Amino acid sequence: MEATAENKTENPAATEAEEERRLVKRAQGGHLPAYDELVTRYQQRIYATVYHMTSNHEDAADIAQETFIKAYQALKSFKGDSSFFTWIYRIAVNKTINFLKQRKNKVHMSLNDFDLNAENDPELVALVSDKTPRRDLNLRELQEKLNEAMSKLSEVHRLVVTMHDIQGLPHEEIGKVLGCNTGTVRSRLFYARQQLQAFLSDFIK
């Protein structure tokens, strides 16, 4: 018993994965509170991914909600070959890409506000004051420029930037979600950054 407790404290990731499996199993059996727990766990990451892809809060909220509902409906088909997070992320990504294809180029931004930490982020302050030719550029303008640049990327390139540079997911995890190898992820990321560099050249001189 003591050894098990020790293992748990030593390997929190394994404990979390085990806890996730248990929740999924109970949710598959129709236990709604277990699924509620899973939604609570992943809502922020799923919402953020969709939001950074669409640059629109309302769309992101709708798609994230649809994602969790569809995932619940398809939960019985989840065999546990990948983690629940990878699986639900894949659903969110597919729904978002379908949505963007339907929306085509009609980008209607509805941007969220920055949190309070943003203004005090030393890296951000350094970027804005040192690198930007317009020193009076405020956060809101920078945010619009960033989202505009993102919207110029293709869906797959926007996706890798969102998952890696914004959300901090490792290449391997992105590969699992997108169903491609890490080499493909790296090359897409490289190409996407090249394009962003061109679009945002004013800010990174």
Add this chain to the structure above:
Amino acid sequence: MEQSSEDHDPIRKLMAVKRHELPPPGFFNHFHGRVMDRIADEFEKGKVAWWERALLLFDSKPVMAGTYALTASALFLCGLGFSQMIQTENAQIEIGGRSMVSASLMQPAAFAAEGFAAPVSSMNPVGMEIVAETSPQVGLIPDPSPGGPPSFLFAPAELRAQPVSYGPAGR
């Protein structure tokens, strides 16, 4: 690639700024509740049909959807090809030797042209049921030029009435 990755450092930092974009305060406090309410609404009423479940399955596994679509297309094309093959074979059989159906539909003149006796059924008067005797005499007109067309075709004036051995049914 590593060098290029360093070149992209400013871009990565700029993109990281987006992490600070957050939805309105309290959004996530209510989000999961709304999801669960919708799930309860839709599933407690048992609204999910079998085809909706299939679509959901495809939604989570697009590769599976593609595989199903490919299989269905392949089956359709195989069926189409198979049916065309059968049609071609039938046509060849009809060209090589006349099929029973086409032979039965031939006109008496066509039979005569080929040197055969016309079948009994082709001489059936309309509305009369004819029963043939075991020794039909039709087509027994002597042919002066064996191998050639029957002579009566080219000399209609010499045709004589021949006693035939047909009678209405039941007699």
